[in-house]
Amino acid sequence: MATVREGSRSILLVVDVQVGVVRNAWQPVPVVAQVQRAVERARAAGAPVLWVQHHNQEMPRDSADWQWAPGLAPAQGETRIHKQWNSAFEDTPLDGELARLGATHIVLAGASSNWCIRATAYAALDHGYDLTLVSDAHTTDSMTLEDGSVIEAAMVIRELNIAMRWLEYPGRKNHAVPAEELVF
Template sequence: MEKKALLIIDVQVGMFIDDFPVHNGKQLLENIKQLISKARTTNTPIFFIQHNEPAGQQLEYGSKDWEIHPELLPSEVDMIIHKTTPDSFYNTPLEEELKKHSINQLVLTGIQTDLCVDTTTRRAFSMNYGLTLVSDAHSTYDSGDLIAQQIINHHNQVLSFFANTKKTSEIEF
């Protein structure tokens, strides 16, 4: 039997700073809010993955930038998983919590496409989870060679070997 969960990776205040904001941040937040609403109407579990960095870093644990973006505040029933690497499973209770809820299908969203979203997608695939990457609900930043949209497009194409790719409007829970 298929049991889904929504994963929201690293959508934290510090990813939206004015002088270096995540690509298409307003639309990203709107799409994730739509997914949260859909998930909540079907009682689908929602997992917020929150990146923790050491003192002095952008996402320093407990800092304002570290907080989950206020437009996506978790409810009391949502799970918050803390991580310190791009892999949402590595040294975290994520797998244990997914098993506890008998979840075998993951709907993936978040930041950064080319780091934490990519790594978590590949890891979940190797752990035999069924995966859907929401193609318009993950984002990143321009790099020295590529603009963010090129990175997103590339990862949507490459990660389609590991996950189904669907737009927000196509997701059902």
């Protein structure tokens, strides 16, 4: 576990798996199924599950797009964090909630890989947490650039999985594993 923080508790952080976020994402049905699998594994191990839900002008609170993707929902008593920025740490009570829980290890799943998942992953490491990215439980959309070239979603996901295996931070551990291999 992290030598930067006291404790040894793992939590699952589910970020932005919302109707409007995954609608056009790469392989949303199997990815949401893997998020469900991660949630089940966390709950079975007694690990807290924290749910992060994004809102902005395009996706206002309580709108149809703001809702959780079908099949996902916080259980009674599970923490919900509302955010407006890419990182789940930015201008939210997440860090305080993690401290209250004694968390030192964040298991991360959700959307969108190149925006909110990447920002949250780096912020978690910057805040001194160990990090496991659930390699088959995050997704994003392909991006068409101004010059017409396309960055394919599958490559963004693959690159982030590789980055989470190779990044090095002092006193912290990070990696990417499929939902089937999660240990809490």
